[in-house]
Amino acid sequence: MSMSVSRIARAxxxxxxxxxxxxxxxxxxxxxxxxxxxxxxxxxxDNDDVLQRVAGGLVWLATLFSLFILVQxxxxxxxxxxxxxxLRVAGVNPQGIFVGxxxxxxxxxxxxxxxxxxxxxxxxxVNVDGSGLVLLVTCVLCASAGLAFVGTLYGxxxxxxxxxxxxxxLLLLPVVAPVLICATRATESxxxxxxxxxxxxxxxxxxxxxxxxxxxxxxxLSFGSLIEE
Amino acid sequence: xxxxxxxxxxxxxxxxxMYGLMAIVALGWVLLGGLIFTPEDAVQGxxxxxxxxxxPTAWVAYLAxxxxxxxxxxxxxxxxxxxxxxxxxxxxxxxxxxxxxxTLLSGSLWGRITWGxxxxxxxxxxxxxxMFVTYIGYLAVRGLGGTAQQRARRSSVIALLAVLExxxxxxxxxxxxxxxxxxxxxxxxxxxxxxxxxxxxxxxGVFGFSVLFAWLVSHRQRIMTMQDAQQTSxxxxxxxxxxxxxxV
Amino acid sequence: MNHAGFIIAVYGVTFGVxxxxxxxxxxxxxxxxxxxxxxxxxxx
Numbered sequence: 001m002s003m004s005v006s007r008i009a010r011a012x013x014x015x016x017x018x019x020x021x022x023x024x025x026x027x028x029x030x031x032x033x034x035x036x037x038x039x040x041x042x043x044x045x046d047n048d049d050v051l052q053r054v055a056g057g058l059v060w061l062a063t064l065f066s067l068f069i070l071v072q073x074x075x076x077x078x079x080x081x082x083x084x085x086x087l088r089v090a091g092v093n094p095q096g097i098f099v100g101x102x103x104x105x106x107x108x109x110x111x112x113x114x115x116x117x118x119x120x121x122x123x124x125x126v127n128v129d130g131s132g133l134v135l136l137v138t139c140v141l142c143a144s145a146g147l148a149f150v151g152t153l154y155g156x157x158x159x160x161x162x163x164x165x166x167x168x169x170l171l172l173l174p175v176v177a178p179v180l181i182c183a184t185r186a187t188e189s190x191x192x193x194x195x196x197x198x199x200x201x202x203x204x205x206x207x208x209x210x211x212x213x214x215x216x217x218x219x220x221l222s223f224g225s226l227i228e229e
Numbered sequence: 230x231x232x233x234x235x236x237x238x239x240x241x242x243x244x245x246x247m248y249g250l251m252a253i254v255a256l257g258w259v260l261l262g263g264l265i266f267t268p269e270d271a272v273q274g275x276x277x278x279x280x281x282x283x284x285p286t287a288w289v290a291y292l293a294x295x296x297x298x299x300x301x302x303x304x305x306x307x308x309x310x311x312x313x314x315x316x317x318x319x320x321x322x323x324x325x326x327x328x329x330x331x332t333l334l335s336g337s338l339w340g341r342i343t344w345g346x347x348x349x350x351x352x353x354x355x356x357x358x359x360m361f362v363t364y365i366g367y368l369a370v371r372g373l374g375g376t377a378q379q380r381a382r383r384s385s386v387i388a389l390l391a392v393l394e395x396x397x398x399x400x401x402x403x404x405x406x407x408x409x410x411x412x413x414x415x416x417x418x419x420x421x422x423x424x425x426x427x428x429x430x431x432x433x434g435v436f437g438f439s440v441l442f443a444w445l446v447s448h449r450q451r452i453m454t455m456q457d458a459q460q461t462s463x464x465x466x467x468x469x470x471x472x473x474x475x476x477v
Numbered sequence: 478m479n480h481a482g483f484i485i486a487v488y489g490v491t492f493g494v495x496x497x498x499x500x501x502x503x504x505x506x507x508x509x510x511x512x513x514x515x516x517x518x519x520x521x
Contacts, residue, residue, distance in 0.1 A: 153390070157370070167366075167369055167370075170362070170365070171366040171369070173362075174359050174363045174394065174398070175363075175390070175394050177398055177401070178400075178401040181402065181404075182401055182404075204404070207397075207400070214393055214397065215393070218389075222386045222389070225386060226383065237510050238510060238515050238518055239510045240503075240506035240507075240510060240520075241506075242521070256492070260488065264484070264488060275480055276483075278484050279483070282487060282488060282491045282492075283487070286491060324498075327498055331490060331491050334490060335487040335491060338483045338487050339483075342480050448502045449502055451506065451520055452505050452506050454517070454518070454519065455506075455513040455518065458513055459509070459512065459513055
């Protein structure tokens with residue numbers, strides 16, 4: 001193989017992001033959907049104090065719901081015309097594909113979470129100050145990296161399988177449970193919900209970083225055998 | 230059994246018949262000893278009787294998932310990628326899911342009696358629930374179709390990822406709970422004073438359920454061997470058919 | 478017996494499921510052994 005992993009990764013990520021920019025599915029459908037979920041939470045909980053208290057959890061719950069859609073999309077693009085098969089047959093390094101697709105997913109997740117946090121600030125009346133913002137941004141980066149890695153890993157596994165729409169959430173939800181727990185706690189610290197301090201949030205970000213590292217490594221090692229047929 | 234049935238070679242062998250017999254004897258004792266012969270506990274009263282089935286089923290459920298993980302690793306590491314390991318992993322996960330379901334059910338009923346609630350957000354319970362769902366997903370991946378080698382490759386990756394996932398889930402739940410409250414839940418079997426007969430019934434139950442596990446896994450793994458053989462021969466027949474068509 | 482309903486339910490479900498799974502496994506094994514050739518049964 002002449003192409004290095006990082007060059008393949010860059011090419012795959014650029015291709016995925018270009019497709020998303022042109023098709024506008026993420027910006028015109030997924031992002032509005034996630035904003036709608038945030039409004040629906042307000043209907044369900046129907047209490048301003050409660051909303052402010054649980055805003056962190058709701059943002060991450062909405063992220064997970066949208067993650068399934070994003071993952072389905074990023075692999076639907078590959079399986080429609082057998083693009084994944086052609087990459088494989090052409091002998092493209094699967095580690096490069098894994099990193100590339102993860103990066104594209106990571107960027108989309110960052111866009112998604114910006115929308116979600118903005119709607120939390122507007123709709124749920126949460127506040128974030130300087131030191132909270134540093135924690136929040138680090139938390140979002142680590143959590144998105146972890147979600148992008150597992151999303152790519154399990155999306156690759158279910159790509160092309162019968163019943164993938166229902167199988168993907170079943171496989172992915174238990175795996176991302178630690179992200180929901182840790183990112184929610186870290187976000188609550190950053191927003192000082194329920195009297196927690198910013199300092200209490202950092203250990204949770206540590207777990208998020210470990211999660212991202214573990215599944216990043218796991219994906220590099222196993223993605224090849226998952227998409228190989 | 231009539232002579233025709235004896236001519237067919239079934240899944241039972243002398244070894245599995247022996248396990249089966251041992252399991253029946255031990256489980257029979259658990260039923261009688263657990264419900265009738267053992268005394269009630271000073272603190273828990275009759276509720277302690279649930280322990281004699283809850284602890285062995287939980288043990289088998291965890292054992293099953295360890296076997297699945299080890300067998301999947303063996304499939305992956307082995308140079309021949311022997312499907313035997315994959316079938317043991319699958320059979321063990323099937324049995325494990327059933328036993329974990331029973332463990333969660335008997336545990337929540339026991340909890341309702343001793344703690345007053347069906348469920349508490351204790352790390353051990355929560356992690357067990359996640360293992361249950363994770364291995365249901367594992368079985369769904371095994372059912373995706375394709376050849377036996379494809380199934381083995383996919384499911385071994387899922388099994389090994391589960392080995393990464395479960396400690397992460399456990400660790401984050403421990404951290405989550407310890408933030409709000411120290412583990413207030415008493416371990417249900419921790420404060421029971423056991424006499425000789427109670428201890429014997431518990432340990433004999435663990436033995437009996439383990440033998441039952443061995444029996445179930447060897448039978449189910451042989452069933453999978455036959456299903457794989459059937460699939461292969463159906464595939465071969467289809468190929469031969471196509472070749473014939475091509476020659477005409 | 479205190480809590481008899483709960484205790485009987487636990488024993489009933491546990492033993493019921495075990496017997497059910499064992500019977501299902503034996504039936505499945507018997508049906509498959511009829512259709513599969515002996516050469517595909519490496520344990521015999």
